[in-house]
Amino acid sequence: MPPTTDTTFNAQEGGMKKTPDPFTRRSFFTSVGAGLQGAALLHLLGDDLFASEPKVATDLRARPTHFPAQAKSVIQLFMNGGPSQMDLFDPKTELDLHHGEAYFNKIAGEVENVTDAGALMRSPFKFAKHGECGMSVSNALPHLTKHVDDIALIRSLFTTNITHEPALYIIQSGHMPSGYPTLGSWVVYGLGCECQNLPAYVVLDDPLGLPINGVENWHAGFLPPIFQGTRFRSTGSPVLNLRPEAADPPEIARLQRDLLNQLDRLHQRQRPSQPNLDARIASYELAARMQMSATDALDLSQETRQTQELYGIGREPTDSYGRRCLIARRLVERGVRFVQLFINAQIWDNHTGLATDMKAACDRTDLPIAGLLFDLKQRGLLDETLIVWGGEFGRLPIAQLPKDKDERKAGRDHNKNAACCWLAGGGVKGGTTYGSTDDLGFAAVENRVSVPDWHATILHLLGLHHEELFVNEHGLKEKLTGVQSARVVREILA
């Protein structure tokens, strides 16, 4: 039901809130114009706190952006467990110098597993500068190093909790308690989707198991459930109940569809002016289309041998993650707005065995991710796709020792004060390294980027202003970025 009257418009403007330049509501009004679509978006996004009828979008039709978007879709490569910044992207020579020195007492309140805490520990990996930009990346990620000129690295991300569950809620939804919409939900709430034959927000979880917090990683919170992520399984039937377990012969299925359509149209004819009834008939038609599209999107046999090899499909340890990366490309190609990739359990949660276990995590993901970047670029898709890489927090500069106190098997404990993440693709200034940590890599000190800043930046690239994307809930103007002010990290934008 797109609102069409001017009164909506005026009512909205009357209760305008101040927002920081250059994206004031007023300029936003001017930029979207007074078209029907513009009014629809205003209706969706401009729920004024004083409006008598707060409207919440309840469909997935494509909606205009607040300002021109740099990227149309997102592939979020989520790295469960908290990848170690000083072993991947943030070289610390001071750690080499002070290796073995005690440091625990200075950060005792920040350590989760106090009994296992050891001394400062240097990285077992070697760093070198790569690409034209000279970005430092460790030798744990040999394939990614070839694409550093396409990525913008942030070394100064920080969060506010050192435990997986709350930290995951924070990075996914911007809030520590559960029950808030995730980034992907906000994005499809704000933008809808250009493809109506596939879900707007697709989750590719690992067949080996769900991540921590399970389905809450793609939950829509208080937004209508249509904005939550839909899990696509990479083997078998991609969507629950996409097809019956024992299918009827096609002719039977056709007769049934026709009868249902006939009965529903009779029902609808007796009840004029009930838009829901039209929408319901349409939803059955869409369901039939989705049966075709979803199956097609996941059919990797349509890809050449060469492309499959690019992603490491058909060999270990990259086959599983490579498939999901390739499926992600096929989904954004078809207009899916937000694709979220997971890897099972918490392969980046390297409390022990940093040299071995973290390397294994790299080995599973490095080639597929490099392949995805390369493939998107060669197809001209990288300019309109945003690739987002990162976990829920970083790790400590001190060692965490295994029970037998064998230092060779040491790992690192959680750290909320510093983490690395990167962006690539539409609107991103490739080859940038932004922000820095202290000498030991314990805390972000320069150009700190909060999780809300990170979210605001992602929304910005999609043409959404984080202050303008909100709903009224429990008397609060709820936003992805919460009540604290958030900043778009413009320094990494092209």
Add this chain to the structure above:
Amino acid sequence: MKRWPLLLLLSIHIWHGGDLLMGSAVAQEKSAAAVPSFGKDVRPLLKSKCWRCHGEEVRKGELALHTSAGIRKGSESGPVVVPGESAKSRLYELVRDGEMPPDKKNPLTKPEVEIIRRWIDGGARFENEAATKPEVTQHDIVPILLLRCTACHGRQKREGGLDLRTRAAMLRGGTSGPAFVSGKPDESLILKRLQREEMPPRQRLVEAMVKPMEASEIEKLTRWIALGAPEAADEPDVAGTPADPLVSTEDREFWSFQRPRPVTVPNVAHAARVRNPVDAFVLQKLEEKGLSLSPEADRLTLLRRASFDLTGLPPEPAEAEAFLADDDPRAYEKLIERLLASPRYGERWGRHWLDVAGYADCEGRREQHLPRPSVWRYRDYVIRSFNADKPYDRFLQEQLAGDELADYEHAPEITQEIEDNLVATAFLRMAPDPTWANLTGFVPDRLEVMADSMDVLGSGVMGLTFKCARCHSHKFDPIPQRDYYRLVAIFKGAYDEHDWLKPQLIGYGGALSASFGERYQPHVTTTERKRIDEQNVALQRDIDALKAGPQTAETAKQINELAAKRLPEPRLFTLWDRGEPSPTYIYRRGDYQISGTLVHAGPPAVLTDGQTPFEFVPPWPDAKSTGRRLAFARWLTQPNHPLTARVMVNRVWKHHFGQGLVKSVGNFGKTGDRPTHPELLDWLAQEFVRQRWSLKEMHRLMMTSSVYRQSSQRGSEGEGERERNTNNTAAGSSPPLPLSPSPPLHQDPDNRLLSHMPLRRMEAELLRDSLLLVAGQLDETRFGPGDAVTVRPDGLVLSGKRRSVYVQQLRKHPASLLESFDLPAMNPNCLQRAESLVAPQALHLMNDAAVRELARQFADRVQREAADDPKRQVQRAYWIALTRPPSDEELTACLQTLTALTEQWTKQVPAAEASRKALVTLCHTIMNSASFLYVD
């Protein structure tokens, strides 16, 4: 323009002062003498920049900066200046960040901000003014000790015999002596332990869920002891005296804070349609727009509508026949009575309340979801209360203060009433709660749980949004921050972030588990306990007898079988006052590490007269209970409370008419909607109280009105209803109705005036229960532990055959069918369900194996009841699923398809099998049809 001279003056002043200060920042930092003077440097700054809003005349946020006393006192939420700690001083933060003065008008320059910072860091001293209050008092110290120490030295644990909750207890000390020596920090044990980092012990931080004390806190404690541990007089701040300056008379005049006013039932033109006052109020608004009610719906539509509304299930064909055959003019009224008396009523309306409460069978917010064994007793209590039409005021009192209603500890017998009282308080324990796990059990996590509980109470029962006031005074409603903390203080006896009962399971799962953990009580009814004991004793006797005899494989098996029949130790999941609440300090900006003003228990000021203090006493002599919640529950359920009755009748209205008179059912504040029919809302609220808070009376009133009985047809070009109206006559004694042209849509586009009944999609539970009922598969076993769900590896969550209200409610694993149709996630509760319309719903109903199996069973039932004649089969299927015969067009379409389906199947299977399969497809199609899913 006028401002220029002043600005000029100011800037000269700043230049002058700035110059001095900027001279050599490094050198001055080391020199104590360089601390700015209050009189010379700070006061003039405050005067020019702040006094306009925080001075003698205007005191925004209760902050007055024109006297040293005012600066010390701080704002509504507590001190704005923490001597020695600019980082914790709100005054400094706000001027530094340019947030004050507001709107970036006339902001402080950097050197000016520096003056403030350095004055605060230098101790924030006032020259020439005698200190009216010691620099540090117990109010600065107690919050620190509560946060860092009392987990092991408090009410629950008293390690080393030491209690650090009060000054007196500290002086009493523990086995090693007094905690401190007044005036002698060097000799004070507590400081020694802290300085040597012995306390809190590092290795026990996680277990005790505390963080070490910060250096600045130790410093503050040292200063307090050095000063002789002064105590500021603890003035009782009872809500109302003096009247809260943050809540004005105008604030109290907002419609929902005013008591409902007596209203006269209006006279209307369409007097013939007025069956009761509800009709008069609705017609009045319609007539103002030149509209009227729609024609009355046909009898079968009314039957179906009323059945779903009151029982959540469709009527059986036999009920429909009986209803059509009943020519009593009061047939419809009798129907309503019959439905109200059905035990299904409590299952339907109890579910609405469980949404308000946020019912779940597990805790949530962690990777593993801790089960809540025996929480189902609360669900059963709710259902039984609705069925018994328990007065709503009593229902609330039990849920908010059941433990203070009757002495359960010394009762000679635990009656059903006492058990119910205790079970009811689980209402306050419904919020998702991760505090059972070590890493999510710290004070901020506990505060989150408390905030959720306040949110459930505020939005669900009071129609107010308190959430904002946790961090700052409400921006739109007159709810100062301290009102949130006053409300929290009411619950402190039971919900205390410094004396926390963890959700936990001890020995859960064993046949005779000794305990379920801290949140459970043993007080089930004496009758139940006796029954359990008798059964277990008898079993034990048999077991002993078997054990005494010869031991064979057979006897071992028998013993095991008998042992498995032992009933588990019963426990109640409940909440109770423990009588020793910690003091409640406002947390500035909601930050638990920055304690502000001490507040006392009390309801929101705007709902008080501003004069009568909130008083409470222990509920009975020697009670280990403060009586705070009971006093609050009684205050809340006064007959003329402005919100309680209004919020509830509005909810009942919403469930009958699709939307509330106040559309925002959980928000009656300024950002909420205004009532469409304010007089009707007030009349209903008062009628509700007059009818002794009886919900069933409200159903009678609303459902027998002409408004409820009208058709759901939206007016426009067609008169589609006419065809179906000819099937059966209008109900009861209603006057013959002219089929007046339906109102033009634009006059009442969102049906806020109720010119017709809304067409509604079945809610998740209605759909699932109806599918089961139609297929003849519904298991109506009532009460008891939740019916377990099965989680398939592919993510599909399967449920059994009991009514949805009895299906286990796991936050992580909602039954898939229910979830597809918008079963809400309880975070913490749900006041307005979403109604989405998406393709996965179609996929579920078309393809899901369980739904297809129900279609097969539905077909079997049709075959049993209508034999082999296709026409009779179609008719029977329509009566069972849709409570009506098919129209001619529907019948034709169904019969043609049935024939075509049979032909197709005959190519593959024998003829008898083919017609059966064709019927299954027909039944499955009806289960998918809009006629089935939408209720007129």
